[in-house]
Amino acid sequence: MKRLILLIITIWQQQLKIYASAAIIGAAIGIFILAPSYDYINSREQNADPLSSMEYAIYQVQEILTGKITQNNLVLFYAEIGAMLGLLSLGIYKTLHKRLVRLDSLQSELGKDLPSIVRQGEGTLLEFKSSLRWDYQEQRINRALEGVVLKTLAGFFNSHLGGTLLIGVADDGDIIGLEKDYQTLKKPGQDGFEQSLMTAISANLGADLCHFVHVLFHVVDGKDVCRIIVSPANRPVFLNQGNAPKFYVRTGGGTRDLNIQEALDFVQGRFRHGK
Structure with a gap:
């Protein structure tokens, strides 16, 4: 349990750094872009400033850096607005990016026929059961x-690229089928499986x-034959075995569980940027 808590804390720390960076960048945009833009537009409406937009922006940045800016410029307000926009943009980007990556990967995988997949043999991205x-x-x-x-x-979920599992195929690529598995189900057939x-x-x-997870039958x-296409998960995935959570990753053509130090290092690299 202590190991699991340590892993969770590590993940939270990495996520916090990412969101903190987004907030800081957003605040900087609010201070150095939004606030000067507001002041410039206001001054132009009042015909109070003959400077060009670029000259005015440079002037405002100099005023901010030298501490001469006044509270009337609403710097703090725009910093808060910028920080919120930064966090919102990060959230939108992460969501859209993950979906696009998953869709591209799935589209590529769906374009393959089963015999060609089996001929590849087992490897980091493919396993037979x-x-x-x-x-x-x-x-x-x-x-x-x-x-x-x-x-x-679990190993595919934790990997950077996911993977494909074929059930009904022997280790040597021989097609066995799912008939025996179907007979063990309350609802025999593809739907029950x-x-x-x-x-x-x-x-x-x-x-x-x-x-x-996307399940197809050939x-x-x-x-x-059941074809399970697994996309990379957005969080570390643990499998409880004997009341002990195990963290599995793909190595070569197999799956193995990591010790606590290996798991910590892997999680920091794999989930550091929400990959």
């Missing part, structure tokens, strides 16, 4: 397999992550 809960070795339902799938998804998958994600990783030689 034979099933969600059916154990082919023991020929029975094995709920622990869901944890293996969730571990892979997707519902079970999203429920597992929501319960074990976080309901807010569901919109970072039919190859009469066999269903």
Whole structure:
């Protein structure tokens, strides 16, 4: 629990620095641009200042820097307005940027056909799983397999680029299908499979992550394959295993959990700018 709290504090500190920087930049814009602009427009309306707009702006900046500016210029007011605009602009930019990146990545991924994806083989951005809960070795339902799938998804969520998980494909690329998994569901078929998958994600990783997941089904030689396209999450994702939160990342063609120092370093780099 202490480790988790330490990670959360680190994330908050990084986020605070970003928003503080946006507020300071906005305040500077308010002081050095908005306030002089207001004074210039006011003086021109009164025909009280023959200076050009550029000359007036330079003059006002000099007055501010030398401390000669008066309260009548409403500097503090414009600093506050600028700070609020800076924070608002940051929020809008982060939201739009994330959505555009996710849409571009998703569009690129959707353009690929399943056979070409399988031929790539497993790697940092791609992994195969034979099933969600059916154990082919023991020929029975094995709920622990869901944890293996969730571990892979957590690694993709925490990565910079996300990734794709294919369920119904063996490690060697052989298409197995989902028929055995379907038989374990209360509602056999694609809809029941997707519902079970999203429920597992929501319960074990976080309901807010569901919109970072896109589930598609392909039919190859009469066999269903589930294709899960995972976009990078906007927060660190932990998976509780044995009442202990684990932080997973993709390394090469696998997924591994990080120790506390590795997790701290990774979080600072990955989520420092809300990436």
